[in-house]
Structure formats: structure tokens, C-alpha cells
Amino acid sequence: MKFRAIVSKSVKRFSDKNCGKNKEREHSAQSISAKNALERLPKSVKRFSDKRRGENKGLEQERDSKIAHFALADRRFRTFVYQLLFGVLLVILLIAAALTTYHNLQAQGITSGFGFLWRSTGWNVGVALLPVSALDPYWYVILLGFLNTLFAGLVSLLLATMIGTVIGLARISDNIPARIVASLYVEIFRNTPLILQLFFWYALSGLLPAQTQSFEWAGLFYLNNRGLFLPGFNVSNLTLFLCSMSLLVAMIIVTWVLLTRWLRYWQVAHKRLCCLAVFLVGVLAAILFLLQGHGADTALIDWPVRRGLNFTGGYRIQPEVMILIFAISLYGGAYIAEIVRGGFQAVGRGQIEAAHALSLTPWQNFALIRLPLALRSMLPMLSNQYIWLIKATTLGTVVGFTDIFLVVATGITQSGQTLEFIAILMGSFLVINLTFARIMAACNRAIALKGYGDKK
Amino acid sequence: MRKAASSLPPAPYFLSYRQLRRGFFNSWGSALSTFLCLGLLIWLAWILLRWAWLEATFSTSATFEVCRAGGGACWSVIANRWRIILFGLYPHESHWRSALACLSIIVTVILICLPVFWRVNRLIITSVTGFAIFYILMKGGVFGLPLIREGQWGGLSLTLLIFSVVSLIGMPFAIMLALLRNSSLPLVAKVTGGLIDTVRALPMLTLLFTFAIVMPFVLPDMLVGERLYRVIFGLALYFAVYQAEIIRGGMQGVAKGQDEAARALGLPYRLRMGLVILPQAFRIALPATINQFVVSFMETSLVTLVGFFDLLASGNAAYRTGEWRFAFVEVYVFMAAIYFIFVFGLSRYGAYIERKSR
Numbered sequence: 001m002k003f004r005a006i007v008s009k010s011v012k013r014f015s016d017k018n019c020g021k022n023k024e025r026e027h028s029a030q031s032i033s034a035k036n037a038l039e040r041l042p043k044s045v046k047r048f049s050d051k052r053r054g055e056n057k058g059l060e061q062e063r064d065s066k067i068a069h070f071a072l073a074d075r076r077f078r079t080f081v082y083q084l085l086f087g088v089l090l091v092i093l094l095i096a097a098a099l100t101t102y103h104n105l106q107a108q109g110i111t112s113g114f115g116f117l118w119r120s121t122g123w124n125v126g127v128a129l130l131p132v133s134a135l136d137p138y139w140y141v142i143l144l145g146f147l148n149t150l151f152a153g154l155v156s157l158l159l160a161t162m163i164g165t166v167i168g169l170a171r172i173s174d175n176i177p178a179r180i181v182a183s184l185y186v187e188i189f190r191n192t193p194l195i196l197q198l199f200f201w202y203a204l205s206g207l208l209p210a211q212t213q214s215f216e217w218a219g220l221f222y223l224n225n226r227g228l229f230l231p232g233f234n235v236s237n238l239t240l241f242l243c244s245m246s247l248l249v250a251m252i253i254v255t256w257v258l259l260t261r262w263l264r265y266w267q268v269a270h271k272r273l274c275c276l277a278v279f280l281v282g283v284l285a286a287i288l289f290l291l292q293g294h295g296a297d298t299a300l301i302d303w304p305v306r307r308g309l310n311f312t313g314g315y316r317i318q319p320e321v322m323i324l325i326f327a328i329s330l331y332g333g334a335y336i337a338e339i340v341r342g343g344f345q346a347v348g349r350g351q352i353e354a355a356h357a358l359s360l361t362p363w364q365n366f367a368l369i370r371l372p373l374a375l376r377s378m379l380p381m382l383s384n385q386y387i388w389l390i391k392a393t394t395l396g397t398v399v400g401f402t403d404i405f406l407v408v409a410t411g412i413t414q415s416g417q418t419l420e421f422i423a424i425l426m427g428s429f430l431v432i433n434l435t436f437a438r439i440m441a442a443c444n445r446a447i448a449l450k451g452y453g454d455k456k
Numbered sequence: 457m458r459k460a461a462s463s464l465p466p467a468p469y470f471l472s473y474r475q476l477r478r479g480f481f482n483s484w485g486s487a488l489s490t491f492l493c494l495g496l497l498i499w500l501a502w503i504l505l506r507w508a509w510l511e512a513t514f515s516t517s518a519t520f521e522v523c524r525a526g527g528g529a530c531w532s533v534i535a536n537r538w539r540i541i542l543f544g545l546y547p548h549e550s551h552w553r554s555a556l557a558c559l560s561i562i563v564t565v566i567l568i569c570l571p572v573f574w575r576v577n578r579l580i581i582t583s584v585t586g587f588a589i590f591y592i593l594m595k596g597g598v599f600g601l602p603l604i605r606e607g608q609w610g611g612l613s614l615t616l617l618i619f620s621v622v623s624l625i626g627m628p629f630a631i632m633l634a635l636l637r638n639s640s641l642p643l644v645a646k647v648t649g650g651l652i653d654t655v656r657a658l659p660m661l662t663l664l665f666t667f668a669i670v671m672p673f674v675l676p677d678m679l680v681g682e683r684l685y686r687v688i689f690g691l692a693l694y695f696a697v698y699q700a701e702i703i704r705g706g707m708q709g710v711a712k713g714q715d716e717a718a719r720a721l722g723l724p725y726r727l728r729m730g731l732v733i734l735p736q737a738f739r740i741a742l743p744a745t746i747n748q749f750v751v752s753f754m755e756t757s758l759v760t761l762v763g764f765f766d767l768l769a770s771g772n773a774a775y776r777t778g779e780w781r782f783a784f785v786e787v788y789v790f791m792a793a794i795y796f797i798f799v800f801g802l803s804r805y806g807a808y809i810e811r812k813s814r
Binding site for chain 1: 478479480482486489490493494496497640641642643644647654657658659660661662665666669670672673674675676754755757758760761768772784785788791792795796799800803
């Protein structure tokens with residue numbers, strides 16, 4: 001009731017005002033009368049009908065010119081003026097900020113510009129995918145940080161997806177103990193801040209044993225306070241890169257063939273054959289690269305071997321990287337589990353019952369009915385979560401992981417080029433996240449329901 | 457999504473034999489999973505019980521050796537350092553003020569959660585009053601309370617301060633951004649949209665860093681202000697861009713006829729939004745909004761990294777100084793429990809609201 005009273009009061013007040021809008025500036029408020037309202041009504045009705053039929057253009061223009069001296073009353077003109085004001089204000093603000101910045105930089109004696117990118121850094125990077133020394137220029141170190149961010153983001157994204165899928169499926173399974181374990185996991189990891197968990201794992205990693213007493217699993221993996229030691233390939237980084245690229249390209253082509261609408265008239269069997277062929281070619285290429293890449297006198301696989309106090313051979317994953325990826329995957333996994341659960345619960349009960357009625361096996365029911373439908377409703381939320389995950393790698397600064405954020409932070413304290421570094425930092429995250437959002441949007445378009453609301 | 461979720465069977469409280477069999481031994485795989493999971497649960501519960509209670513040391517005067525001999529948790533560190541964790545660097549004799557201030561924020565949040573208070577006026581009055589009490593208690597300088605500067609604030613009260621200011625500034629800011637993005641003026645809508653999308657693509661830490669370090673370069677001296685408030689403003693901006701998208705989503709959910717009816721009544725923009733569109737949009741977006749509050753409460757802990765003494769940082773300081781370096785697990789468990797109570801409470805409340813609004 002109260003609401004209605006407010007509405008009617010304000011409506012009354014407003015309609016009084018609105019009727020005399022054109023005359024407002026000439027007359028004082030008292031002269032607003034019912035007469036004005038009556039005068040105005042046919043006009044506005046007329047204008048409406050003019051627009052609808054697209055006729056009587058001349059009449060409209062004539063009237064426009066008549067009321068030109070009440071310029072602000074014209075809707076289009078008003079819109080234009082407001083936008084002009086907004087634009088001018090924006091430009092003034094930007095110029096003021098630029099001038100202040102210039103003034104402040106002058107006062108502190110800082111020369112701005114991107115020339116520093118070609119100077120050598122003079123500090124060393126802890127974790128890097130490519131060889132690096134203190135003599136390397138800034139641009140190279142920034143590039144390394146960028147690659148580290150991408151690497152940590154993608155690996156933890158994969159791990160989080162795996163954890164999330166398992167936990168999410170456990171949460172909707174019939175098995176009650178599995179549901180309880182999964183719920184405990186989700187509630188514990190979702191309801192405490194990631195940074196707290198990261199600090200905790202970092203402190204806990206201090207308890208890892210020294211190299212001589214490292215945890216060992218089947219002589220393949222060793223875990224100690226110097227990191228995780230895995231068996232690796234005895235090839236150069238370039239070969240490894242080519243290998244993974246050929247696999248990646250094959251996977252992308254397979255996904256594209258399966259999802260694109262261009263090939264929608266192909267038979268399913270043909271599509272599958274094509275995918276299999278592409279996949280085999282990718283794997284073959286990867287194997288060929290590996291065989292070509294390693295030297296003739298060395299073994300292909302390099303096992304971690306204890307030599308004295310240290311380990312040689314294989315890959316060493318530094319503790320920082322390990323902890324960061326571990327913490328982000330566990331935390332992200334809890335969120336993804338919720339998304340997976342929501343996605344599967346969103347599948348209509350009728351769909352599942354229809355599958356039962358068609359006597360599909362439980363596996364067919366899962367793989368052909370529930371998974372594709374669940375994926376469709378999960379994907380928009382998943383893409384948000386993935387972007388969030390990649391952004392979360394900046395927390396690597398807690399454990400000393402040299403991602404782009406830590407590189408930029410160190411660079412600022414070392415070189416003083418604050419603004420340039422911040423611009424680089426923001427630019428790289430914009431590039432990563434906007435690209436990623438684009439890719440996920442394309443995937444979403446490919447599997448979304450076709451029909452209403454489609455652009456094509 | 458809604459229908460399916462509600463059509464699933466609710467968690468069983470009393471199990472019949474058939475339900476029991478379905479829930480525990482539906483198939484061989486299920487039986488295996490039952491044994492594995494039950495084993496895991498019992499093992500974890502036993503370890504936790506032994507660590508946290510049976511073999512734990514509770515005495516306030518215990519030392520490293522005593523705790524090690526016990527073998528379990530060393531809760532003595534909490535008994536000795538809880539004041540640092542909760543109140544940070546705040547002067548010892550004024551800790552009651554900090555505690556009362558925290559209480560006022562908590563009470564305010566609980567009041568706001570009650571549907572009775574879901575009127576614009578009541579919401580504004582309650583939150584502003586709660587915050588004013590908090591601020592006066594913390595800062596002092598009036599009513600005979602000695603003045604305590606922001607630099608000395610810390611612990612849980614700083615976390616709550618950041619959270620409440622971020623919500624208080626962020627919410628109107630978010631509404632403004634959402635309205636600007638929905639504006640009929642293309643330039644305004646484009647610029648706001650660009651701003652929102654850009655900030656959303658950036659990590660929170662980047663934004664905090666920018667506001668803590670870069671802003672003094674860009675702003676004239678009189679606008680620079682204290683570092684704490686700059687960082688809070690950065691957090692509020694981050695909150696606002698996310699909340700703006702949530703509100704915009706809610707506005708898209710309001711039936712088109714509502715807006716048209718309001719136009720037909722001749723309501724001006726201000727009343728159309730304030731009385732017709734926004735209340736309904738908020739109702740639709742309520743679960744997402746509560747979720748956003750939860751996330752932003754957890755994200756306040758990031759200020760640790762730009763050098764503030766919030767709950768997390770003072771917890772770190774509590775075990776890193778003096779003889780308690782070995783007892784970090786206990787401190788982190790204590791802090792996690794504090795965060796958990798707030799976050800879990802809020803998110804349960806969100807789930808309750810979501811169920812109710814169906």
C-alpha cells in the first residue's frame with residue numbers, strides 16, 4: 001500500500017511538471033495548467049504516429065525548427081549534448097591525470113619511456129622455463145614471467161578441472177560416504193581464502209625432508225625440500241615444445257571437426273574416422289620429434305638419479321611452482337566441483353528417464369545424455385572460473401614464484417619505471433584473459449542450443 | 457536448473473533398508489567406494505581428534521619442549537597470541553574497543569540479513585549507523601576515548617573495516633555503474649562497459665598494487681589521501697564492477713512490461729529505476745549478490761600483500777615472532793576457523809535465500 005501511495009504521489013507531481021515542459025522556461029511554475037496539458041497531448045500523439053508511419057517528415061522538421069529555441073527539450077539534441085558533456089569531462093579528466101603524472105615524474109626526476117626494456121636486469125629469476133641470467137634484458141625477463149603465468153595457469157586449470165570433475169561427480173553419486181567426503185572437501189576449501197591456504201601450504205612445505213631422506217615412490221618420483229623430481233625426456237626444450245604443439249594442434253583440429261557447424265552434414269562415422277586419423281598423425285609427429293630430438297648416444301627417458309647429496313636427471317619442479325599449482329588446483333577444484341554438480345543437476349529428469357526408457361546402459365546414459373547436456377549449462381560458469389584461476393596465479397608472489405606480477409613488482413623496485421611496468425602488467429593480463437574469454441565464448445557458441453537468439 | 461535441483465531427493469535422515477543398500481552398496485564399485493571413503497573419514501577423524509584434543513597441549517605457559525613431548529597440537533600459541541591475531545597492533549588497554557567495534561559490524565550484518573530491514577531507508581540507516589559506531593569506537597578522539605590512528609588498526613577489526621567500507625562504497629558505485637552501462641546514451645554506455653570489462657580482466661592484486669603505488673603519481677597531492685583508504689577504494693572498485701554486472705543481470709531479468717508500464721505512468725528515470733526496476737532486479741540478483749559479498753570478504757585478505765595488518769598478516773606475525781615459529785599449523789587452523797565461520801555463515805544464508813526465493 002505504501003509503495004502505491006508513493007508511486008501515485010510522485011506520478012502526480014511529475015505529470016504536473018511534465019505537461020508544461022516546453023513552457024517551463026518562459027513561465028513560472030504557477031502558470032502550468034490543464035490547458036497546457038490538453039495542448040500538448042495531440043502533439044505527442046501526432047509525433048508518435050509520424051514516427052510509426054515514417055510519413056510527414058516535413059511537418060516534423062517544421063515543428064523541430066519551431067521549438068529549436070527550446071533546444072534541450074528536443075530529445076536527440078539533449079542526448080547529443082549530454083554525451084558531448086560526458087566526453088569533454090572524460091577528456092579533461094584524462095588530460096589532468098596525464099599532466100599531474102608528468103609533473104610528479106618531473107619532480108621526482110624519473111624519465112619515462114620504454115627504453116629500459118633493452119637494459120639488462122641485474123637480478124636473477126628464480127623459476128623460469130627458458131635459460132636466463134642476470135645479464136638478460138628486461139623484455140626477456142618480462143616475457144619469462146608471462147610464460148610462467150601462462151604455464152602455472154594452464155597446468156592448475158587442468159588439474160583443477162580433473163579434481164573438480166571427480167569431486168563434483170562424487171557429490172551427485174548415490175554413494176553416501178562419497179557424498180560426505182566430497183562435501184567436506186568442497187566446504188573446507190571453498191570457505192577459506194586462497195591466500196590463507198597458500199600461506200599454510202608454504203609453511204607446511206618447510207617440513208619437507210632434506211634430500212637424503214626424500215619421499216620416494218617406486219624409484220620414479222622423489223619429493224624433498226628441493227622440489228619434486230620426475231622422470232623426463234632427454235631432449236631439448238625446442239623439441240618438447242614442438243611435441244606438445246603437434247599434440248595440441250591435433251586436439252584442436254579434432255574438437256573443431258566434432259563441433260563446427262560447417263561439417264554438420266558429414267556422417268558421424270566419417271567424422272570419427274577423420275578425428276582418429278588427425279589424432280594419430282599428431283601422436284606420430286610427436287613421437288617422431290622425440291626420436292629425432294634426443295642424441296644417438298643417450299637414452300630417451302631420463303630418470304632422476306641420486307648422486308651424492310643431490311639428484312640429477314629428469315625434471316625438477318621447484319617447491320614454489322609445486323605449492324602454487326597444488327594450492328590453486330585444490331581451491332579451484334572445489335569451485336569447479338560445485339559448477340559440475342550444478343550442471344549435472346540441471347539436466348532435466350525427463351531426459352534421464354527417457355534414456356532409461358530407451359534402455360541405454362548407465363554408461364551410455366552418462367556419456368551420451370547427461371554429460372553433453374550438463375556441459376552445455378556448465379560452460380559459461382566454467383569459463384568465468386578459468387579466467388579467475390589464471391588471475392589467481394598472481395598470488396604466486398606469496399611463495400616467490402616469478403610470474404609476471406612478481407617480475408613487475410621486482411622491476412619497479414629495481415628500475416623505478418612504475419607506470420610502464422604497470423601498463424605492461426595490465427596489458428598482458430588483458431591479452432591473456434580477453435583471448436581466453438574469446439576462445440571460451442567460441443566453444444560456448446559451438447555447443448549452445450541453436451535457434452532463438454543466434455546471430456547466424 | 458531450478459526444477460531439477462529441487463526434484464532430487466533430499467538428504468535422507470532416516471534410512472530404510474532399501475535406501476541404505478542404495479546409498480552404500482548399490483554395486484561392487486559402490487561398495488568399494490563406501491569402504492574407501494568410510495575408512496578415509498574414520499582415519500581423518502581419528503587423526504584430527506588425537507592431534508587437536510587428546511595429545512594437544514592447552515596450558516598457557518607451555519614451551520616448545522612440552523608441546524613436542526605431547527605430540528599433538530600446541531594450542532598454547534593461541535592462548536598466548538590470540539590478542540595479536542584478533543587486534544593486531546591496537547594498543548593493549550583499548551582492545552575492548554576493537555572487540556566492541558567488531559561486534560557492532562557483526563550485529564549490523566546480521567540485521568541487514570533480516571528481511572524486515574530490506575527497505576532502502578532502513579538498509580542505509582542500519583549500515584551507516586553500524587559503521588559509524590565502529591569508526592568512533594576504533595578511532596576515538598571523542599567521548600573521552602583516546603585517539604588511535606589508522607596505522608595501528610589491525611587484526612580482525614581491520615578485516616571487518618575493509619569489508620564494511622568496501623560494501624558501503626561499492627554498492628552505490630555498483631548501482632551507478634550498472635545504470636551507466638544500461639544508459640541510452642551510446643558513448644556513456646560504451647565507456648562504462650569498457651571500464652567494467654577492463655577491470656574484470658585484471659587480477660585483484662594488480663588493482664591493489666596500482667592503487668597503493670601508482671595512484672600517488674597520477675593524482676594531485678591533495679587527492680592522494682592515506683594509503684589504507686586508497687587500497688580500500690581499489691577493493692571497492694573491484695567489488696563494484698563485479699556487482700554491477702550482477703545488478704545488470706538482475707535488471708535484464710525484470711520483465712519488459714514493468715519498465716513500459718512505469719513509462720506509461722509518466723515516471724521519470726529516477727523513480728522508474730528507484731521504485732520499479734532496481735527493487736525487482738535486486739530481488740532476482742540476491743543469491744549472486746550474497747555470493748559476491750562472500751567472495752569480497754575472502755578477498756580482503758589480499759591487503760596483506762600490500763603491507764596491511766589484517767587478520768591474515770597479524771596471524772602470520774603471531775607465529776613468526778619469538779618462540780612460536782614451530783606452531784604455524786595451529787595459528788592457520790585458528791585463522792581458517794575465523795574466516796570459515798563468517799564465510800560459511802554468509803554462504804549458508806545465501807543458499808537459504810535462494811531456496812526461499814524459488
